[in-house]
Amino acid sequence: MTAFQSPVDHRAVLARYGAEVPRYTSYPTAPHFAAGTGGALWDELCDGLDPEAPVSVYMHVPFCDRLCWFCGCHTKQTRRYDPVEAYVGSVVAEIAAFRRRLGFSPKLGALHLGGGSPSFLRPDDLKRLSEALHAAFDFAADAEISVEIDPSDVTDETLSGLRALEVTRVSIGVQDFDPAVQAAINRPQSFEQTRDVIAALRASGLVSINIDVLYGLPLQTPERLDATVEQVIALQPERVALFGYAHVPHVKKHQTMIRTEDLPGSEARFADAARAASAFRSAGYEAIGIDHFALHGDKLAKAARSGTLRRNFQGYTADPCDTLIGFGASAISRFAGGYVQNTVPTGLYQGRIAASEPAAERGYRLSQDDMIRSHMVERLMCDFALDLGALSDRFGVAAQPYVREALRLAAIDPDGLVEVTGRRFVIRPEARSLARTVASWFDAHLRSGEARYSKAV
Ligand SMILES: C[S@@+](CC[C@H](N)C(=O)[O-])C[C@H]1O[C@@H](n2cnc3c(N)ncnc32)[C@H](O)[C@@H]1O
Ligand code: SF4
Incomplete structure (x- = not known):
């Protein structure tokens, strides 16, 4: 039996990669948005x-x-x-x-x-x-x-x-x-x-x-x-x-x-x-x-x-x-070029609106690296697979390092969570409940900052 046919040892995976990973409702995740930058960024993103x-x-x-x-x-x-x-x-x-x-x-x-x-x-x-x-x-x-x-x-x-x-x-x-x-x-x-x-x-x-x-x-x-x-x-x-x-x-x-x-x-x-x-x-x-x-x-x-x-x-x-x-208070906006989050405390939010100031408090401008990784993370979370051909079609030559990264990660994957079939990087059906963990392999921000996340399963 090859590693790819063997059942997934969830305990070993969680021990290796950590039990706490983001739910990836965005990439990067909200804890990485920078405080105090939201108002100016919101104004700029509205123009686009x-x-x-x-x-x-x-x-x-x-x-x-x-x-x-x-x-x-x-x-x-x-x-x-x-x-x-x-x-x-x-x-x-x-x-x-x-x-x-x-x-x-x-x-x-x-x-x-x-x-x-x-x-x-x-x-x-x-x-x-x-x-x-x-x-x-x-x-x-x-x-x-x-x-x-x-x-x-x-x-x-x-x-x-x-x-x-x-x-x-x-x-x-x-x-x-x-x-x-x-x-x-x-x-x-x-x-x-x-x-x-x-x-x-x-x-x-x-x-x-x-x-x-x-x-x-x-x-x-x-x-x-x-x-x-x-x-x-x-x-x-x-x-x-x-x-x-x-x-x-x-x-x-x-x-x-x-x-x-x-x-x-x-x-x-x-x-x-x-x-x-x-x-x-x-x-x-x-x-x-x-x-x-x-x-x-x-x-x-x-x-x-x-x-x-x-x-x-x-x-x-x-x-x-x-x-x-x-x-509204704490609401996040997603624009093509970045994210902004309104201030969270309700009183502060209402104060800003009363003063005709932008309610946005935190912000994050997406780099090209973020845009490509964001797309990869979203497809893994939605499809349990990454179409590497489609990634190249979408991002052109800029996608090549990411295609190589996916192939390298699949080759070293010690727990048999993924396989590459043709031009597709696929999370094995047995490992689907660990999709957050696989998505986190592509998260360049994960180890930076103090963000704490919930259990992977
Ligand atoms: C805004 S609430 C739903 C609407 C309404 N307030 C209610 O409770 O019926 C959104 C959902 O988030 C989920 N939720 C809230 N706190 C959670 C937590 N600590 N962990 C996981 N899910 C949570 C719950 O399933 C909840 O129904
Ligand atoms: S406190 Fe209860 S009712 Fe209110 S949002 Fe949370 S889960 Fe829903």
């Missing part, structure tokens, strides 16, 4: 925007009416609504300032409202945001409009607000349905409540549903996770995201409420992820990238089959736009 090329928009809502202890998102719990209303006013002003800066209305191909919990917004505020966006952008007739939803927020008012926004897809947090796990993460949410919210969303014509499930949660046993997966399948969402819980209490203080001794170890996490993935596949879902599943007819499944899947800050997407404009 092509008025004819459609853009995507991300809008961040950093508020929730509850605080789940596992949460790694930029959000804060608020019991009063007036800060949320004031924040929406700032986002409206930021959108108008962007439009003034450009002097034209870009075409909008996709809009995503994330958080936090955008479902916490009152219909009036959703309407204000929608009007501001329609005044600044030229919406495509088939624009994808997606919203992240905490089902515990959803009322008849929420549904009418989402309908007015013409939402095409909602993403619902489930995590785990087991009451003991929910108690350990401070997130009570019954199956019945989730089922009823999904039925109401579907009855409102909000057709496509995504559900988020987490493995690696405290007190989560194989039986509890399997039961959750079965219940999620019963709800028949068009898409599922299966994420590994990222425990980073050094960054997110409320995660210290989770007892480390209640967390499953690396081997259990790996086994749980593999079992859940296999259950989704057996139920007819197609595996998309490292952590998504979709029914055959869903756009994400079609994009994965045709090699046009993309990866951005929200994870996998079928949206082909190269430019993403982020609004």
Whole structure:
């Protein structure tokens, strides 16, 4: 038996390359953006925007009416609504300032409202945001409009607000349905409540549903996770995201409420992820990238089959736009020439908007090396393969050192994670769960800086 036919020893791989690698929702990853450079870079990158090329928009809502202890998102719990209303006013002003800066209305191909919990917004505020966006952008007739939803927020008012926004897809947090796990993460949410919210969303014509499930949660046993997966399948969402819980209490203080001794170890996490993935596949879902599943007819499944899947800050997407404009505190924008991230603290963000200053705080200008590596990392994360011929077609002679680098890495790969067939550098099917590790081979920034990442599996 050759090394390429042997099973992959995940433990050996994680010991060799380290268990903590980026999720590569961008390359370089956000910790490498430089503080204080965002405003000037944002201004410069706006000049390079092509008025004819459609853009995507991300809008961040950093508020929730509850605080789940596992949460790694930029959000804060608020019991009063007036800060949320004031924040929406700032986002409206930021959108108008962007439009003034450009002097034209870009075409909008996709809009995503994330958080936090955008479902916490009152219909009036959703309407204000929608009007501001329609005044600044030229919406495509088939624009994808997606919203992240905490089902515990959803009322008849929420549904009418989402309908007015013409939402095409909602993403619902489930995590785990087991009451003991929910108690350990401070997130009570019954199956019945989730089922009823999904039925109401579907009855409102909000057709496509995504559900988020987490493995690696405290007190989560194989039986509890399997039961959750079965219940999620019963709800028949068009898409599922299966994420590994990222425990980073050094960054997110409320995660210290989770007892480390209640967390499953690396081997259990790996086994749980593999079992859940296999259950989704057996139920007819197609595996998309490292952590998504979709029914055959869903756009994400079609994009994965045709090699046009993309990866951005929200994870996998079928949206082909190269430019993403982020609004709101902590939102990241991606331009052809670089990234900028808005300042994270909500008060600081609102202060900058009130002072008519750019909200961007951190920035990163992409070199040609970054652009080529970014493309390689994205294709590995989306296709589990790199077409070396296509890389040369895209970047010309500049691609040659990277083609040689890929061939050299494949030749020395001691764990048999990849193979080269023809002009393709391919992650073996058995090693797909280690795609982040293979992508990290091409990460020239990984060892620089103090960035800390979550577990590879
Ligand atoms: C903004 S939330 C989803 C919408 C809504 N706020 C909710 O909780 O239902 C986005 C998703 O990120 C995932 N997430 C949050 N914290 C995480 C963490 N520490 N590790 C891994 N995934 C996490 C969860 O699956 C969550 O549903
Ligand atoms: S998981 Fe969702 S509802 Fe819970 S704190 Fe995070 S963003 Fe808010």
